[in-house]
Amino acid sequence: MHPSYHHGDLRRAVIDEALRIISSSGPEQLSLRAIAAAIGVSHTAPRHHFGSRDGLLTAIATEGFDGLADALIATREGGGTFLDVGVSYVGYGTSHPAHFAVMFAPDLLLEDPELARASGRAFGELRSGVEALGADGRVEDAHAAVVAGWSLVHGLTTLALTGNLERANLTGGRPAPELLDLVRRAAGMLYGSPG
Structure with missing residues (x-):
């Protein structure tokens, strides 16, 4: 038996595998x-x-959306700008590729209230960032701004x-921190740099 299962954590062992x-x-x-x-x-x-397999994939997507939401919220609550939140989105996605592959594959997932709650948390963070820009007068069309940023x-x-x-050849083979710098520069063209 798998050690995690022996200790009563079959659910986690299945998700990890x-x-x-x-x-x-x-x-x-x-x-x-x-x-x-x-x-x-x-x-x-x-x-x-x-x-079922779809139930497992739905659980993975739910875990992924909760992790994404937590990352975005931590960035915002740490004083990050909307641009910083966007960089966090890319950082989370690239550091959790298996979650990311499932999160945005609705044909593989079940309709599930926990999945809806988790994805709603993540998308809520993106929307709140655009609302903050709108309050500053930097965004006139919030709907289009959410679509553009996302x-x-x-x-x-x-x-x-x-x-x-x-x-x-757009990364020059550079490591992840360089990718996040590229994200910051590209996103800054859309909404301006935080400075």
């Missing part, structure tokens, strides 16, 4: 039976916590995770 598989093969390759075999439990054990940071995260920024 699923994240490992998603990181290496993508969410489409996920199998509850393979996860059970990898962690040394019966093939029905993961169903006890998740019901598209920019989500697109940059996706380009980084898929290796497209590197293949286009």
